[in-house]
Structure formats: structure tokens, C-alpha cells
Amino acid sequence: MFAVVRTGGKQYRVAPGDKIVVEKLDGNAGDKITLGEVLLAGEGSDLKSTDGLTVAAEIIAQAKADKVTVFKKRRRHNYRRKKGHRQQHTILKIVAIGDHKEEKKAAPKAAKATEASTSKPAKGAPAPDTSPSSPAKVDAQPTENPAPDNPEQANPPHNGDEAAAAPAKPAKAKAAKDKPTAETPSTKNAAPAKAAAKKTPKAK
Secondary structure (H helix, E strand, C coil): CEEEEEECCEEEEECCCCEEEEECCCCCCCCEEEECCEEEEEECCEECCCCCEEEEEEEEEEEECCCEEEEEEECCCCEEEEEEECCEEEEEEEEEEEEHHHHHHHHHHHHHHHHHHHHCCCCCCCCCCCCCCCCCCCCCCCCCCCCCCCHHHHCCCCCCCHHHHCCCCCCHHHHHHHCCCCCCHHHHCCCCCHHHHCCCCCCC
């Protein structure tokens, strides 16, 4: 397919893969540009409509043309002027000749296809539970009570020792007997007994 485009006041016949030198266009090497002023398009001897037709191109380099010498003279007036000039050019590579409308229609379809492929879960994978009311499952196992209620299980008898097999007597009762009772405020200030108050007569 070929097309005739106009840029910089000049017309160019282009086809995909061609390289052309046009008047300077804004951009750096590697940038993509679109030529929207298509005058003619066709394939072989068949012509096609140019409504919405665009030409996609890529900037290869920004260059300058050969130097041109500009010399001015007016005879008998002692007037001479000499200048040099290099016209700036842009080298383009034609990437494709396509339709803007077809590209706009194809873009949403491609976007939907990619979204559908990413949203589908893998085969065999369980579906995630997104319900907020479902409680989180916790794997917990009950542990045994380290202190049994039965004293015999807590203090098992030793093999061959009958004395050790007998349950140990509580030592709290004996300690309570040896320990003097605490005096309360009522007994501390009480009067001594009458029998202890009698005194024996002194010998003369």
C-alpha cells in the first residue's frame, strides 16, 4: 500500500519501510510521529479513500543539508554580501499506513482482552473468599494440663521405697505450733492475772 503525504509544503510518495528526508520536524531520534495530511492512497492500481487515513513514521535523525553560498552584489555601488546556509532536515522512516478509526476500534478490544486474561484465576486454584463476614480460621491444638488435680499423679511413688511412697505430711501445722501467736491490741494492754500478783513475804 502506498500514500502521498504533504509536509513542509512538499509532497512525498511513501510506502511502509521507506526512508524520506523532509523539512525539520520537532522531536528527537527514536520518537514516533504521525503524518495526517494524506492526499492520495491506494494499493497497486486501486485507489482508496483518505478519510481519517494517517501515516505513522519514526524519526531516524535530525540532519542538515549541504552548505549553500548566498552572494549579493550591486555594481557601481561598492556593495557586496556573502553568506552561507545549511537547511535543517529530518530523516523519517515510514512504519505503517493505517486508519485512525480502525486503530481506535481495535485499542478497546485489546484492552478488554488483556483485562479478561489477568482477571481469570488459574485452573485448579481455589477461589479467594472475599466475603467480609467470614471469620479467619485458626489452627490450634489444646495442650495437656501440666499440673494434675490428683496428688498421687503429681507425686508418683519411687520404686522400692515405701517411705517415699507415703504422702508427705503438711508442714504447716507443726510450724504453726512452734510459732508464737501474735498479740492483739486487746490482749497486749490487759491486766495481769490475780494469782501472779501475790508476793511472798520477805524473811526478817
